Amino acid sequence: MTTVTQEAGAPFGAAPPPADGAGESAIVTEGLTKRFRGGQVAVNALDLAVPRGSVFGFLGPNGSGKTTTIRMLLGLVTPTAGTHSVLGLPATQALPRVGALVEGPAFYPYLSGTANLLRFDAADPTAPRTTARRRVAEALERVGLSAAAGKRYRNYSLGMRQRLAIAAALLGPRELLILDEPTNGLDPQGTREVRALVKEIAADGTTVFVSSHLLAEVEQMCTHAAIMRTGTLVAQGTIASLSGGLATRVRIETPDTADAARVLGTFGLADVRSEAGQVTAELGGHAPERINAALVEEGVAVRGLAVLRPSLEDVFVGLTGEGFDVDG
């Protein structure tokens, strides 16, 4: 059931430093393609650039090729075409410095968090035995499970279980952490815990590449995103730049729509639209509080005023003409 994919190949810390000039990107793919037997193209000519230090959201509906891409990055699936590098190196050389979680964890229910991680670590032939206890304690500390280290896994909450899985990916020094849908199947509390943990890990300087089919999650957690649709990259960049092309709008809820529209017109707001009970317009550089004051001064009954910032969903709809269907 569970694979916590870890490194293969060189022993801990034995990988060479990044090649000159390759320090900026944690992951680069060029034309990366996977066609499965039977002809299905799961990933189509993918060009990704994941900056070091970013929390990079790899966003797409189910079946859009996220897991296949991650498996190619980790050497678990052979690409049909294209190239990729990780930490400026061929992926196999970089893997000792990459922690990855690609499926749900298979821990022993009757063993403690510490005992589970020690067993997991022992299964890794590249991990130095002499430092196992220290590395396990550090990983537990890093995910906030030190106090629960001696507790049996079966008594962990969903969020604690997933944090333990992330700890398993952090048993060595990692410059890059790759997480495939880490909040899948978690309850709201567990989801919050994992999101907070991702931010903490990133704040410590680790690049985090995290896949998700949840737009709001990527918006909240990530600095950058790439958006996939049926194996093809739709857009990538900082969260701000992705939505930067779309206008922020203001929405006035009022029974006096005609008067409200007139007042918005005096500010020179573009694209004023009236419908039952509300008026919206592009906010431009205007201060919403001044608009509110003017509306009240003109006797418009303002029931609500909202600033509508463009979301990643708006970006997806704008680029594809389709809704973001999480069921793919």
Ligand SMILES: Nc1ncnc2c1ncn2[C@@H]1O[C@H](COP(=O)(O)OP(=O)(O)OP(=O)(O)O)[C@@H](O)[C@H]1O
């Ligand atoms: N081993 C395989 N053989 C054939 N087709 C596959 C294989 N693995 C994945 N696919 C197909 O490739 C496409 C992309 O799947 P992938 O799992 O990469 O998407 P995903 O975005 O990770 O979705 P999900 O979140 O549902 O896992 C899907 O249509 C899937 O059915």
